[in-house]
Amino acid sequence: MAQAKHQAIADKQQILDTLRPKSVLQPMTAEATDVVPESQLIEGYVVIVRFPFRVGRESRVKLVNGRLGRTERPKFGNEDPNNDLYLIDRGSLLNISRGHFFHPEGGGRLSTH
Template sequence: MNEKDSILQILTPKAVLKAMSPEAAASIPQVLLEQGMVRITRFPFKVGRESRVREFEGKMVRLERDKFDGREPSNDLYLIDVAQPLHISREHFQIEREGSEYMLVDRNSACGVSVGSVRVGGRDSGGRIQIEDGDIIAIGAADTPYHFKFIVL
């Protein structure tokens, strides 16, 4: 394999998460958003919350976490959760590839994840479920506004 083919293989997405709601699109940092989608170029792909939202002097403010503390980042995608109450945990879930199959693993989140009508995790319990091309992933409690479609490329 030549250098260009090697680079192309590294940079080409293996899958994407497509925002399926305005809130989902707004939760993705603009630098990562491409036509309502986020690239997944490697597995496991870890997803969590960027910051906490707190009330300060009558206004909701976002408290950023320190990204330069010397530790390895705990997520590949940091979402911005502005819902009240919060739906997305700091280390919420990850997508793993096992051969030709994909697994969604809840990372002991507080609110869990739904894949279609099946709930996984929540209350810090963890869990895993197989996901397929086209599945809708709802991050958080049953009334979450954060819905994404998993698309295998």
């Protein structure tokens, strides 16, 4: 009985360790918030649960109600996507590259301007 309880606690801890954010990104301007897909924002933050964390431009977009929107990104086999976060570049000129930046590991602040 005690061993089963200990295992249940260990299982819960493993779940928490897996799902607990390692870091977060916070868009600092309205423009920055606008390029992050709504599905990636939780209370205004992009949650990072593993490193390295890669960010790049979404190249699969379509015009929806006069605004650029994401199209479904197909997943083939066991291939991981190139980026963990795809930003929608709404400018007339491209400002975000397909491989814009990556955060190699946790600890400390990452600031881009």
